[in-house]
Amino acid sequence: MGLRIRLLTVLLVCLFSFLILQTPAGAFQATQLEWGIANEEEYREMLFITGEPILITGKIKETTTERNGAVTHRVTFTNLENQEKKVKVSRSLTFVTTTENREQQVISVTRLASYSENITVDRDKYSLADYQFSHSAITDGQPVVSYNSGNWNARKTYNLNKNAAKVTVETWGSSVGYNHAWGSTETQRIDGTISFDGKVTVDKAVYDSRWAGTFQVNLSFNRGRNLSYQENEPSQISFAGGYLETEQDTSTLQYNYNLPRLDRGLVVVGSRRNQGSGAQQLSTIPRHKRLPVAFQRDIQGHWAEADIMKLVGLGAFPGSGEYFGPRLPALRGDFARALVTVTGFKLPEPPPKPRNTRTPPPPEVSIFADVPVEDPSYRHYQAVAQAGLMQGTGPALFDPDQPLTRAQAITIIIRALGLEGMAPVVSYKTTYLDDADIPRWARDAVYVGSQIGLVKGDDYGYVLPNQVMSRAEAAAFLNRFIRYLQTEMKAEYRERILNYR
Numbered sequence: 001m002g003l004r005i006r007l008l009t010v011l012l013v014c015l016f017s018f019l020i021l022q023t024p025a026g027a028f029q030a031t032q033l034e035w036g037i038a039n040e041e042e043y044r045e046m047l048f049i050t051g052e053p054i055l056i057t058g059k060i061k062e063t064t065t066e067r068n069g070a071v072t073h074r075v076t077f078t079n080l081e082n083q084e085k086k087v088k089v090s091r092s093l094t095f096v097t098t099t100e101n102r103e104q105q106v107i108s109v110t111r112l113a114s115y116s117e118n119i120t121v122d123r124d125k126y127s128l129a130d131y132q133f134s135h136s137a138i139t140d141g142q143p144v145v146s147y148n149s150g151n152w153n154a155r156k157t158y159n160l161n162k163n164a165a166k167v168t169v170e171t172w173g174s175s176v177g178y179n180h181a182w183g184s185t186e187t188q189r190i191d192g193t194i195s196f197d198g199k200v201t202v203d204k205a206v207y208d209s210r211w212a213g214t215f216q217v218n219l220s221f222n223r224g225r226n227l228s229y230q231e232n233e234p235s236q237i238s239f240a241g242g243y244l245e246t247e248q249d250t251s252t253l254q255y256n257y258n259l260p261r262l263d264r265g266l267v268v269v270g271s272r273r274n275q276g277s278g279a280q281q282l283s284t285i286p287r288h289k290r291l292p293v294a295f296q297r298d299i300q301g302h303w304a305e306a307d308i309m310k311l312v313g314l315g316a317f318p319g320s321g322e323y324f325g326p327r328l329p330a331l332r333g334d335f336a337r338a339l340v341t342v343t344g345f346k347l348p349e350p351p352p353k354p355r356n357t358r359t360p361p362p363p364e365v366s367i368f369a370d371v372p373v374e375d376p377s378y379r380h381y382q383a384v385a386q387a388g389l390m391q392g393t394g395p396a397l398f399d400p401d402q403p404l405t406r407a408q409a410i411t412i413i414i415r416a417l418g419l420e421g422m423a424p425v426v427s428y429k430t431t432y433l434d435d436a437d438i439p440r441w442a443r444d445a446v447y448v449g450s451q452i453g454l455v456k457g458d459d460y461g462y463v464l465p466n467q468v469m470s471r472a473e474a475a476a477f478l479n480r481f482i483r484y485l486q487t488e489m490k491a492e493y494r495e496r497i498l499n500y501r
Contacts, residue, residue, distance in 0.1 A: 035190075037219070037251035039282040043077065046255055046280070047087060048194075048215065053257065053278055056082045056089060071097045072113070091117040095133075104142070110135040110152075119158070126167065130157040137175070142418025143387040144343040145485075148186070150175045165198020165209070173217075176493060181344030182485040183224045185493040190217040194259070202267060211268055213259035220252045220494045226486060227291070227310055242293040243313045249284040254498060296324035304472035307479040316341040316478065317471075326472035333400025334471070335409060336390055337380045338478055343416065347379040348386065369396040389415050407442035407465035409474065410455055413481050414445035422448045432463040439465065454484055 036045035038060055047054045058080030065072045073095045080089040094113040099106050110133075117128035137150030151174050158167040170193050177186030192215045200209045224247065231241040256277035261269045291313030299305045308324055311317050316338035317324070340347070354361050366373045371381055381398050384390045389412050393399040414420055423444035429435050430447050438446050442465060449455030450463075457463045469477070 035217075035219075037221075037253050037280060037282050039249070039251070039284045042282065043080070044253070044280050044282060045080075046217075046253065046278070047082075047089075048213075048257055048259060052274070053255065053276065054082050054085050054087060055280065056080055056087055058089075069098065071099075073097070086120075086122045088120045089117070090119075093117075104140060106139045106141070108137050108139070108150075110137075124161055126158040126160055128156060129159045131155075140418070142416070143389055144345065144416045145178055145180045145418060145489075147418070148175070148177045148179075160198060165196060165200070168195045168197075169193075176497075177221075178489060178493060180485055180489075181225070181342070182482060183222065183490060185220065185222045185490050187221075187494050187497045188217075188219040189497065190219070191215075192217070200267060207267065209267070211260045213257065215255060215257040215259075218252075218254040218498050220498060222250045222252075222490060222494060224248055224250070224486065224490070229306070230290075239293045239295070243291040243310055245289040245291055247287045247289075251282050252494075252498070253280040255279070294324075296322060298323045299326060302326050302472065304476045307475040308472065310479055310482075311338060311342070311475050314342055317475070324471065326470060326475075328471050329403035330409075330469040330471050330474035331400060332390065332393075332398070332402050332404050332408075333377055333381065335404050335412070335474055336384045336400070337377050338474070339389070339412065339416065340380045340383055342478060342482060345380075345383050345387075348382050367396065368392070368398040371398050371400060384412075387416075403468040404474065405466050406463065406469055406473075407439055407446065409469055409477055410449050410465075411442045411445040413454065413477075414448050419448050419452070420444050422451065430463070431461075432457050433461040434463060434465070437465055438463065452484065453488060454480060 036043055038044070041059075043058050043060045045056060047056055059078050061076045061078065063074045075093050075095075077089065077091040080091065081087055093115050095110050096113045097108050097110045099108045112131060112133040115128060115131045117131075119126040132155045133152070134154070135150065135152035137148055139146055139148040151172075153172045154170070156169045158169075159165075160167055171190055172192075173188055173190035175186055175188040178184060193212060194215070195210075195212045197210050198208075200207045226246050227243050228246065229241055230244045232239065254277070257275065259274045261272055261274045263269045291310075292315075294309045294312035296308070296312070299308045302308070304326060308317070308326065312324075317334070339345070351361070351364055364373045366378065367382060367385065368378075371378055375381075377400065381390075381400060385392065385398065390398070393402060424447070428447065430438065430443070430450060432438070432446075432450075446455060446463060446465065450457070455463065
């Protein structure tokens with residue numbers, strides 16, 4: 001068989017590796033590396049050879065080091081192949097990321113430090129002669145969510161069969177994502193071009209060949225944390241059931257292509273194009289954790305029983321005692337502690353002790369006149385106050401025992417998400433019949449909450465902003481907030497982008 005020179009388009013679409021670079025604002029930096037998807041056991045990427053997509057699989061080995069403020073990420077791909085198509089790939093890459101902190105924002109720049117790649121397709125050999133790569137991202141760390149957005153360009157130039165031809169693959173794209181206690185998602189949109197220029201040898205005859213193609217790729221990387229109720233089958237048991245927490249990672253790759261039809265090496269056949277699409281997905285093994293069971297007698301059969309059981313199991317509300325008090329008013333202190341717990345908010349550290357133990361350290365002074373440092377919930381109150389989520393009721397007053405209104409609860413949650421800026425700048429009205437009763441300081445939060453589905457209002461069209469929340473209503477509202485983090489945000493950052501490109 002004559003020498004068959006084939007195209008190898010390396011659609012290795014950014015192996016996504018969350019390098020968590022913690023900042024005081026809780027931000028993280030997602031560093032895009034080489035392209036593909038992976039779980040604990042397998043790595044996958046798509047190659048395009050002779051106009052058809054070819055799936056290659058293998059394994060990856062990653063190492064990360066940090067020195068002088070720069071993070072170095074080394075990735076080695078092993079056993080990367082498709083035996084049926086006689087494709088083998090060897091690849092080793094090193095990326096270096098530097099960051100710049102701007103208050104709650106982190107700006108990163110990633111450069112390629114070294115590269116090595118060789119690809120064999122049957123008897124044809126592709127050697128990576130040049131690799132240009134530029135990537136930058138910005139992460140905005142809000143109180144309970146970090147949002148990120150990035151852009152990159154890359155160009156790979158391959159020498160084919162000792163400079164018989166040159167294959168150039170250029171890609172450019174953007175990414176958006178978020179990270180919080182209940183999950184993380186990043187979706188990347190990539191466009192690329194492939195060009196071939198060189199000589200083709202078919203049955204000892206040599207031809208000049210020039211052609212080009214295009215491709216598009218969508219990648220999504222999701223970490224989800226969900227709760228499900230597990231009912232016990234025996235009736236003679238101390239608890240009927242409880243909630244199971246499950247965490248799992250899922251990576252999705254969607255692609256489509258528009259390439260020339262090729263035959264006998266890289267000979268273009270006619271004017272018709274080879275067009276198609278496909279998808280790949282990989283998931284990790286689910287990670288399980290059972291939650292403690294709530295035994296409060298006054299929540300059995302209550303409309304908010306499931307919401308209360310979840311929050312008690314998560315430790316957001318105290319689980320001891322026989323009674324929860326679902327009709328009692330929700331207090332500011334209870335809501336603050338519950339919010340910190342369900343969002344994984346990092347509590348402030350106490351002042352460091354001096355090295356000179358002979359001199360006793362001065363006692364820590366509370367930032368609140370009405371809450372001592374010794375209060376078990378002091379760090380929770382301190383956290384939400386320093387994050388600007390709850391301002392207090394007066395100078396140096398947190399007032400943890402004051403009842404919480406619906407307007408206050410809505411404002412706290414929207415501040416936690418950092419989405420106040422979604423409200424219109426000009427004067428506006430909400431759709432609620434009691435719009436005039438919404439306090440000025442809560443108007444933007446109520447508007448945004450209704451836009452993203454967190455605020456529903458009652459069956460009569462009223463939002464009742466100044467009504468005190470009951471403990472059951474507070475539990476239901478916090479669970480609605482958790483579901484928003486689990487599902488609505490993922491749909492906004494994954495399904496909407498993947499399905500409506």
